[in-house]
Amino acid sequence: MDPIADMLIRIKNAGLVRADSAQFPYSNIKFSIANLLMTEGYVKSVSKKGKKVKRTIEIGLLYDKDGKPRIHDVKRESKLSRRIYKGFRTITPYRRGYGMTVLSTTKGIIPDKIARKEKIGGEVLFKIW
DSSP, X not given: OOHHHHHHHHHHHHHHXXXXXXXXXXXXXXXXXXXXXXXXXXXXXXXXXXXXXXXXXXEEEOBOXXXXXXXXXXXXXXXXXXOOEEOTTTXXXXXXXXXXXXXXXXXXXXXXXXXXXXTOOEXXXXXXX
């Protein structure tokens, strides 16, 4: 089972049922992805809960004025069976700039805009809109 895909689907499903927050098991990469989603305006808050083995991440969800979730859909690009890598020249804006592609690079987890600006390529983790 893919832990990143599980995290993304939990966030998406919590938004569809209009929940205030979503929880999932803690890992460093999930926490950095959650912080990136918060800085880009897709989620309201990110916090760690619990201690040692029982640590979890809790994410507060954002909604539009109409009550629609801010995260409409996610698409996992790299999977456990097939990794996808792109150079900075081949990274294009997703959904004409309304979406975001998230990459894992040598400088950490970054969005597509920063990857193009700093001329860094990497593994394409997922696309979100």
